[in-house]
Amino acid sequence: MKIKVMFAVAALASARLIVAGGNVAYPREKVAAFIVEKLDLTSLPLAYRPKLEKGKKTFADYGFAAQRMDENEAIIETPGGVSRLAIKILDQKSSGIYVCVAEPGENGSEIKAQSVVLLKRKNPNALLKGRESFREFAACPDWRNRFGGRLRWRRLKIYAERAQFAQS
Numbered sequence: 001m002k003i004k005v006m007f008a009v010a011a012l013a014s015a016r017l018i019v020a021g022g023n024v025a026y027p028r029e030k031v032a033a034f035i036v037e038k039l040d041l042t043s044l045p046l047a048y049r050p051k052l053e054k055g056k057k058t059f060a061d062y063g064f065a066a067q068r069m070d071e072n073e074a075i076i077e078t079p080g081g082v083s084r085l086a087i088k089i090l091d092q093k094s095s096g097i098y099v100c101v102a103e104p105g106e107n108g109s110e111i112k113a114q115s116v117v118l119l120k121r122k123n124p125n126a127l128l129k130g131r132e133s134f135r136e137f138a139a140c141p142d143w144r145n146r147f148g149g150r151l152r153w154r155r156l157k158i159y160a161e162r163a164q165f166a167q168s
Contacts, residue, residue, distance in 0.1 A: 039119065064076045073087065117133060
C-alpha cells in the first residue's frame with residue numbers, strides 16, 4: 001500500500017514538472033516586433049493570411065514591411081500597399097499572447113474584419129502559431145457584432161438557412 005502511495009505521489013510530481021516545462025517564455029519588451037519577426041502567417045485564420053506560397057511563412061518571406069510599429073502595436077503592409085494588417089497586443093501570459101488582428105478598410109478608419117487570435121509556440125526557436133480565440137476583449141470587438149453579437153449572427157444564419165429550405 002505504501003509503495004502505491006509513493007508511486008502516485010512521484011507520478012503527480014513529475015507530471016507537474018512536465019506540464020510546467022511546456023510553457024515557453026515570451027519577451028516582455030518590444031512584443032510587436034517579436035510577433036512581426038516570428039509569426040507564421042500560414043497559421044492565421046483565412047481572412048488574414050495571404051495566398052499560400054511554397055517555402056514562405058513569415059511577414060519577411062511574403063515581402064510585408066512594418067509601416068508603423070511601437071511597443072504593443074504594428075501595422076504591416078505589402079510593398080505596393082495592396083494588403084495591410086494591424087496587430088495589437090491585448091494580453092500576454094506564459095501560455096501565449098492574445099492579439100487583435102485586423103484588416104483595415106480603404107480609408108483606414110473602418111475595419112473589414114478583426115478577431116482575437118492566440119499566438120503560441122512549442123519551443124524557443126519555433127515560429128508563433130495563431131488560432132482564433134473565443135475569448136473576447138473590449139479593445140477588439142468581434143466584427144460580427146455589427147449584427148448584435150455572435151449569438152445573433154448565428155441566429156441570422158439559421159433563419160436564412162431555414163428560409164432557403166422552405167423555398168425549395
